[in-house]
Amino acid sequence: MMSRSENWSHEFVELAENGRVGSELVSETERVRVWHIHSKPGDRLKVHTHVLDYFWTVHSSGKARNYLSDGTYVDVEYVPGDTKHFTFAEGERMTHSIENIGLTDLIFTTVEFKDSANMPLKL
Numbered sequence: 671m672m673s674r675s676e677n678w679s680h681e682f683v684e685l686a687e688n689g690r691v692g693s694e695l696v697s698e699t700e701r702v703r704v705w706h707i708h709s710k711p712g713d714r715l716k717v718h719t720h721v722l723d724y725f726w727t728v729h730s731s732g733k734a735r736n737y738l739s740d741g742t743y744v745d746v747e748y749v750p751g752d753t754k755h756f757t758f759a760e761g762e763r764m765t766h767s768i769e770n771i772g773l774t775d776l777i778f779t780t781v782e783f784k785d786s787a788n789m790p791l792k793l
Contacts, residue, residue, distance in 0.1 A: 681716060681717035681767065682717050682739050682765060684717075685716060685717040685718065685719075686717075686719060686739075686765055687719060687791055687792065688716065688717060688718045688719055688791070689718065689719065689721075689790060689791025689792055689793050690716070690718055690793055691703075691705055691718050691719075691720060691724070691780055691782065692705025692706055692707045692715075692778070692780050693705070693706055693707045693708055693709070693715065694706045694707075694708075695793065700784065701783065701784055701785060702781055702782060702783060702784060703722075703781070703782040703784065703790070704779065704780070704781050704782075705778075705779070705780040705781075705782070706777070706778070706779060706780075707768075707776070707777065707778040707779075707780065708775060708776075708777050709734070709768070709769075709770040709775065709776040709777075709778075710770060710775050711770050711771075711772060711773055711774065711775070712769075712770060713769070713770050714767055714768065714769035714770070715767055715768045715769075716767060717737075717765060717766070717767045718765070718766070718767070719763050719764065719765040719791060720756065720758065720763060720764045720765075720766075720782075721758055721762070721763045721786070721788040721789075721790070721791055722758065722782040722783055722784060722786040722788060722790055723755075723756060723757045723758060723782070723783045723786040723787075724755075724756055724780055724781060724782040724783060725753060725754060725755040725756065725780070725781055726753065726754055726778050726779065726780040726781075727751065727752070727753045727778065727779050728748040728749070728750060728751070728752045728753075728776065728777070728778050729750055729777040729778065729779065730748070730750060730774060730775060730776055730777045731747075731748060731749050731750060731772075731774060732747070732748050732770060732772040732773075732774045732775070732776040733745065733746070733747050733748070733770075733771050733772035734746055734748065734768050734769060734770055734771060734772065734776060735768070735769045735771045736766055736767075736768050737766055737767045737768070737769065738764075738765075738766050739764075739765040739766065745771065747772075748776065757786075758786060758787060758788060759787055760787040760788060761788070762787075762788070763788070
């Protein structure tokens, strides 16, 4: 995680092929990668790219800012149990970074499916 006070816009170029979509890879099999994200207030997950079908589930309440590769951002409020699924066609991807802009720790589990239309990125 990085502090929001750091200049990090260069990450969208330098880390465009970063497949580390969480703070910690807790399990990997031939079929899935399971990630944990634990973000304290003010922390930001480095820029990373999703190419695999995946879903995330949040385990805590909080607020985050999702910075997208086109320079825009979206603020989102979470409650425990919120879950979102993503599917990527061949050649599709999403590059972004998430910053905890709330007052509480944010805790997520992300599960990637390695049998997706795209090959997994290197970790």
